[in-house]
Amino acid sequence: xxxxxxxxxxxxxxxxxxxxxxxxxxxxxxxxxxxxxxxxxxxxxxxxxxxxxxxxxxxxxxxxxxxxxxxxxxxxxxxxxxxxxxxxxxxxxxxxxxxxxxxxxxxxxxxxxxxxxxxxxxxxxxxxxxxxxxxxxxxxxxxxxxxxxxxxxxxxxxxxxxxxxxxxxxxxxxxxxxxxxxxxxxxxxxxxxxxxxxxxxxxxxxxxxxxxxxx
Amino acid sequence: xxxxxxxxxxxxxxxxxxxxxxxxxxxxxxxxxxxxxxxxxxxxxxxxxxxxxxxxxxxxxxxxxxxxxxxxxxxxxxxxxxxxxxxxxxxxxxxxxxxxxxxxxxxxxxxxxxxxxxxxxxxxxxxxxxxxxxxxxxxxxxxxxxxxxxxxxxxxxxxxxxxxxxxxxxxxxxxxxxxxxxxxxxxxxxxxxxxxxxxxxxxxxxxxxxxxxxxxxxxxxxxxxxxxxxxxxxxxxxxxxxxxxxxxxxxxxxxxxxxxxxxxxx
Amino acid sequence: xxxxxxxxxxxxxxxxxxxxxxxxxxxxxxxxxxxxxxxxxxxxxxxxxxxxxxxxxxxxxxxxxxxxxxxxxxxxxxxxxxxxxxxxxxxxxxxxxxxxxxxxxxxxxxxxxxxxxxxxxxxxxxxxxxxxxxxxxxxxxxxxxxxxxxxxxxxxxxxxxxxxxxxxxxxxxxxxxxxxxxxxxxxxxxxxxxxxxxxxxxxxxxxxxxxxxxxxxxxxxxxxxxxxxxxxxxxxxxxxxxxxxx
Numbered sequence: 001x002x003x004x005x006x007x008x009x010x011x012x013x014x015x016x017x018x019x020x021x022x023x024x025x026x027x028x029x030x031x032x033x034x035x036x037x038x039x040x041x042x043x044x045x046x047x048x049x050x051x052x053x054x055x056x057x058x059x060x061x062x063x064x065x066x067x068x069x070x071x072x073x074x075x076x077x078x079x080x081x082x083x084x085x086x087x088x089x090x091x092x093x094x095x096x097x098x099x100x101x102x103x104x105x106x107x108x109x110x111x112x113x114x115x116x117x118x119x120x121x122x123x124x125x126x127x128x129x130x131x132x133x134x135x136x137x138x139x140x141x142x143x144x145x146x147x148x149x150x151x152x153x154x155x156x157x158x159x160x161x162x163x164x165x166x167x168x169x170x171x172x173x174x175x176x177x178x179x180x181x182x183x184x185x186x187x188x189x190x191x192x193x194x195x196x197x198x199x200x201x202x203x204x205x206x207x208x209x210x211x212x213x214x215x
Numbered sequence: 216x217x218x219x220x221x222x223x224x225x226x227x228x229x230x231x232x233x234x235x236x237x238x239x240x241x242x243x244x245x246x247x248x249x250x251x252x253x254x255x256x257x258x259x260x261x262x263x264x265x266x267x268x269x270x271x272x273x274x275x276x277x278x279x280x281x282x283x284x285x286x287x288x289x290x291x292x293x294x295x296x297x298x299x300x301x302x303x304x305x306x307x308x309x310x311x312x313x314x315x316x317x318x319x320x321x322x323x324x325x326x327x328x329x330x331x332x333x334x335x336x337x338x339x340x341x342x343x344x345x346x347x348x349x350x351x352x353x354x355x356x357x358x359x360x361x362x363x364x365x366x367x368x369x370x371x372x373x374x375x376x377x378x379x380x381x382x383x384x385x386x387x388x389x390x391x392x393x394x395x396x397x398x399x400x401x402x403x404x405x406x407x408x409x410x411x412x413x414x415x416x417x418x419x420x421x422x423x424x425x426x427x428x429x430x431x432x433x434x435x436x437x438x439x440x441x442x443x444x445x446x447x448x449x450x451x452x453x454x455x456x457x458x459x460x461x462x463x464x465x466x467x468x469x470x471x472x473x474x475x476x477x478x479x480x481x
Numbered sequence: 482x483x484x485x486x487x488x489x490x491x492x493x494x495x496x497x498x499x500x501x502x503x504x505x506x507x508x509x510x511x512x513x514x515x516x517x518x519x520x521x522x523x524x525x526x527x528x529x530x531x532x533x534x535x536x537x538x539x540x541x542x543x544x545x546x547x548x549x550x551x552x553x554x555x556x557x558x559x560x561x562x563x564x565x566x567x568x569x570x571x572x573x574x575x576x577x578x579x580x581x582x583x584x585x586x587x588x589x590x591x592x593x594x595x596x597x598x599x600x601x602x603x604x605x606x607x608x609x610x611x612x613x614x615x616x617x618x619x620x621x622x623x624x625x626x627x628x629x630x631x632x633x634x635x636x637x638x639x640x641x642x643x644x645x646x647x648x649x650x651x652x653x654x655x656x657x658x659x660x661x662x663x664x665x666x667x668x669x670x671x672x673x674x675x676x677x678x679x680x681x682x683x684x685x686x687x688x689x690x691x692x693x694x695x696x697x698x699x700x701x702x703x704x705x706x707x708x709x710x711x712x713x714x715x716x717x718x719x720x721x722x723x724x725x726x727x
Binding site: 041043044045046047050056057059060061062063064065068069072073076077078107112115119125128129133150153154155156157158160161168171175182183186189190193194197198201 | 220221222223225233236237240241244258260323324326327328329330331332335336339340343344418421422423424425426428429436440443448451452455458459462463466467470
């Protein structure tokens with residue numbers, strides 16, 4: 001217990017690093033997912049193929065392998081960047097695929113009738129995309145995107161093993177010097193992860209219910 | 216929805232324009248690919264001598280052994296999380312309030328934690344509490360089972376809730392006791408229903424088993440790392456590519472199976 | 482109110498889904514101000530026919546022309562033509578992310594580039610006219626089916642269309658709401674709108690139609706005035722149909 005209380009400051013800085021890792025890779029993954037989704041719904045068959053191939057490949061390589069590649073192998077090839085930046089890159093490569101799937105599922109959930117109504121009123125393809133598909137698709141994809149972000153929070157822990165002192169990395173360091181307080185340190189870490197993930201999961205479920213009632 | 220439904224069917228002019236755009240995109244993609252290859256070649260990544268390593272029998276057999284270890288963890292974890300998940304789902308649906316609340320807390324708490332933390336809970340926590348040691352294999356399996364039990368419980372519950380209500384009532388009316396009712400009437404149907412779910416869980420667990428890397432269980436990823444350490448940095452990219460391809464193949468096969476199952480069952 | 486000028490002319494139209502033929506050699510002219518009601522058993526292709534008129538369903542062969550202009554194949558010019566043809570769907574299809582008022586203002590602002598105040602005033606007037614003015618700030622999901630369908634009619638009318646297409650406008654409504662929607666449609670026929678109405682409402686067909694088109698198995702089997710059709714139809718298939726629905 002004392003080991004936890006004495007190291008609250010260290011925990012806090014690990015927590016902040018985790019939040020930074022989540023925020024940066026979350027935003028980049030969303031942008032990557034948006035790009036991939038725009039490829040996926042493009043009329044250009046080549047872009048559709050590229051998007052599908054990216055998702056099929058990147059999603060099936062484990063997150064740990066992505067981070068291993070970025071943080072262990074890239075420096076061997078002469079790439080110089082901080083562990084933090086490399087971790088953001090690895091997580092982004094992996095989660096862009098999941099963000100794309102979340103956005104696509106939102107677009108798929110749009111009723112065919114909404115598109116027909118828009119066309120029948122005389123809107124051009126581009127207008128239908130901008131004024132109907134985008135707003136409805138994105139608001140449909142909020143719950144799956146939150147769930148993707150929760151998964152992302154959990155994956156950031158792996159970065160702790162690769163030298164980023166976020167929450168999990170902090171825990172490993174503290175365990176190294178306080179091996180009698182292993183359980184307390186792990187419980188504290190678990191609580192701090194839950195502070196992020198549980199409210200997010202509840203929010204996603206609440207939004208999903210609200211959307212379900214509205215339609 | 217296919218992209219074809221998002222747009223009006225294109226006329227001849229639009230089709231011609233689309234072909235032009237495709238050609239332009241192809242040129243750009245090709246340029247990027249050539250640049251990437253040139254860049255990699257300048258770093259000696261593409262040197263044939265390095266890639267020959269993947270044809271060496273001892274490297275290949277090491278990677279395959281790693282793959283087998285990965286599949287062993289995944290298989291055992293899936294089976295165990297299935298059993299644990301079933302019990303938690305039954306607890307969650309129990310009429311005894313304390314049991315259903317406890318199951319709910321279990322599910323929500325475990326779903327919010329990183330798999331890696333759960334693995335460490337077992338790997339470091341088990342010896343700390345009991346004084347006995349635990350192998351890396353079982354620490355990895357137990358951590359994954361803890362994590363997956365939550366999502367399996369939810370899958371089971373959804374499966375039970377989807378059953379027609381009469382099923383279990385009819386069984387009760389016939390005087391079939393709870394366990395028998397479950398075993399012979401409800402469970403076979405529920406398992407059928409969550410089968411696709413089960414296979415996609417296999418994909419998740421296969422990927423998550425790479426976390427064994429962290430606690431020193433020699434699965435596919437750690438095998439790759441050891442091979443790179445042993446053979447030298449110039450072989451890093453070929454060996455990593457081999458590891459990645461093996462993961463992709465296994466996961467794609469499983470996803471395919473899940474897809475076929477869910478199609479056949481619906 | 483009718484003139485001899487053809488508003489819609491459908492010539493030799495065929496449509497296949499794979500090898501299945503949904504429309505067979507369809508020929509139909511609708512004159513300015515005419516109200517054509519399309520009847521027929523389900524699966525007869527009547528809904529598909531209605532949807533070919535603004536090319537929501539592409540056709541395999543033949544031509545569809547509006548005011549003598551053949552529907553263009555390119556989506557740009559096609560959408561200009563569509564903006565002059567109002568359509569009301571079975572499932573209402575109001576835009577779920579907009580309020581009732583925004584739904585009605587949407588196309589005039591986006592397609593016609595009308596000023597918002599002008600579009601808004603006109604939308605309010607139309608909502609009042611179909612009797613849902615009080616609901617203007619609600620979301621479609623908060624309205625009853627009958628109210629939604631009346632908003633959908635107002636949304637189509639906001640573009641001042643030359644033609645109105647109704648694709649089974651009351652088929653997904655609860656019985657008590659059918660009348661409120663039919664009343665609005667009848668009102669429109671009196672105002673001289675050119676209309677094609679696909680429906681199962683025989684009472685409506687009898688009183689509101691200038692002409693009945695009876696379809697079965699993808700073909701137009703019979704065309705006649707409502708009096709003729711309902712008192713002595715010529716074909717066996719129409720007789721059989723009427724014996725089931727009346």
